[in-house]
Amino acid sequence: MTGRRSGRPLVPAYVSTGGKTRPSRNSLERLSVLTGLTICPGESAAGPSGGAGPPLPDPGAPPGVRTEPAVRTEPGVRTDSGVRAEPAVRHDPRQPRAEARQEVRRPRHTPGAAPPVPGDLPAAQRTLLGTLDGGSLTVVETAAVLALPVSAVRVLAAHLIDLGLVSARPPIPYAAQPDLDLLERVADGLRALKL
Amino acid sequence: MASAPSSSSGLHLPDSARELVKILVAGPFGVGKTTLIDSVSEIRPLHTEEQLSEASVAVDDLAGVRDKTTTTVAIDFGRISLNGGIVLYLFGTPGQERFRSLWAEIAYGALGALVLVDTRRIDDSFEVLGLVEDAGLPYAVALNTFPDSRQYTEEQLRTSLDLDPGTPMIACDARDAHASVDALSSLVQHLLIRAGRGGAAAGMRRAPR
Numbered sequence: 001m002t003g004r005r006s007g008r009p010l011v012p013a014y015v016s017t018g019g020k021t022r023p024s025r026n027s028l029e030r031l032s033v034l035t036g037l038t039i040c041p042g043e044s045a046a047g048p049s050g051g052a053g054p055p056l057p058d059p060g061a062p063p064g065v066r067t068e069p070a071v072r073t074e075p076g077v078r079t080d081s082g083v084r085a086e087p088a089v090r091h092d093p094r095q096p097r098a099e100a101r102q103e104v105r106r107p108r109h110t111p112g113a114a115p116p117v118p119g120d121l122p123a124a125q126r127t128l129l130g131t132l133d134g135g136s137l138t139v140v141e142t143a144a145v146l147a148l149p150v151s152a153v154r155v156l157a158a159h160l161i162d163l164g165l166v167s168a169r170p171p172i173p174y175a176a177q178p179d180l181d182l183l184e185r186v187a188d189g190l191r192a193l194k195l
Numbered sequence: 196m197a198s199a200p201s202s203s204s205g206l207h208l209p210d211s212a213r214e215l216v217k218i219l220v221a222g223p224f225g226v227g228k229t230t231l232i233d234s235v236s237e238i239r240p241l242h243t244e245e246q247l248s249e250a251s252v253a254v255d256d257l258a259g260v261r262d263k264t265t266t267t268v269a270i271d272f273g274r275i276s277l278n279g280g281i282v283l284y285l286f287g288t289p290g291q292e293r294f295r296s297l298w299a300e301i302a303y304g305a306l307g308a309l310v311l312v313d314t315r316r317i318d319d320s321f322e323v324l325g326l327v328e329d330a331g332l333p334y335a336v337a338l339n340t341f342p343d344s345r346q347y348t349e350e351q352l353r354t355s356l357d358l359d360p361g362t363p364m365i366a367c368d369a370r371d372a373h374a375s376v377d378a379l380s381s382l383v384q385h386l387l388i389r390a391g392r393g394g395a396a397a398g399m400r401r402a403p404r
């Protein structure tokens with residue numbers, strides 16, 4: 001089977017990748033939930049709003065006033081609004097910044113637990129990280145928002161997971177795989193919707 | 196990419212989301228899959244562009260679609276947040292044989308499928324039913340009613356679609372949220388019955404809520 005002209009034998013994948021495996025990539029389903037563990041600095045430069053179109057107004061700002069410069073260096077600010085109106089999250093020089101971020105930003109994660117965002121993080125990954133700024137999204141929703149194929153988002157997200165910048169969890173906790181109880185709760189939920 | 200966040204209002208998952216489940220809304224083109232999803236979804240239906248595999252391309256060519264150079268298909272989806280931290284995703288899944296490669300992946304982990312049928316062109320639904328059955332998904336049939344639909348008896352339709360007697364078949368105006376939720380409920384009741392618990396009994400027990 002080793003019919004290579006160079007004579008170099010085929011090597012197992014785990015050797016050719018330097019022993020680095022990426023289990024996260026294969027486990028990402030369409031409905032796996034991606035959560036950003038950190039705030040992407042300079043998101044505005046490479047982020048979703050960095051392309052076409054003017055930045056949207058700050059929901060916490062008086063109408064007609066642009067409070068943020070086009071390019072910012074402070075982490076944790078975002079130009080895309082409307083996802084959640086949480087003006088306290090934005091960096092405002094008048095507010096105690098650390099407090100605001102710790103209290104509102106990521107209640108489920110310890111701030112500082114995630115490594116800093118590498119400066120050379122590719123723009124695509126940066127954009128994805130920016131998309132998760134404001135809440136969790138499933139893989140398929142992220143793909144729809146970024147107008148990317150699901151497979152591409154899997155690769156980008158896996159990279160971010162490997163870097164420790166994003167966490168992923170399966171759609172249903174492994175301990176509670178689809179079962180009768182879950183079906184009943186779905187049925188109950190649908191019934192409640194109609195009321 | 197640039198325009199996406201402006202339309203993502205309320206897109207991020209609620210913090211209460213614990214379990215994410217999916218149901219496929221399957222049917223031929225134009226049967227009303229996206230209409231149904233739109234009528235019940237809490238977000239405006241989103242879509243992803245899916246690449247078809249090489250094998251599918253070959254089938255595509257055989258089908259005589261000569262000028263079709265792109266081999267992508269848009270998959271629409273929406274979601275409903277239910278009580279108890281459950282988020283139900285609805286995936287509109289095309290019913291053509293050439294999308295078979297997509298089916299395995301999209302059907303993975305799905306609770307079941309709601310197969311939409313247009314009674315004006317019942318033949319179009321045979322492929323879908325085949326794909327759903329091959330995927331091993333339990334399903335219910337929803338008859339999307341159009342003004343000019345011919346009236347058939349349930350027996351005629353069941354015979355025509357070759358449905359198992361236990362498979363639910365309901366009329367459903369896909370534009371109507373209540374009708375769509377009813378159809379989904381019928382499916383889930385069917386899943387419960389299949390899973391071994393009487394849906395009616397479960398419904399009665401929990402009726403006082």
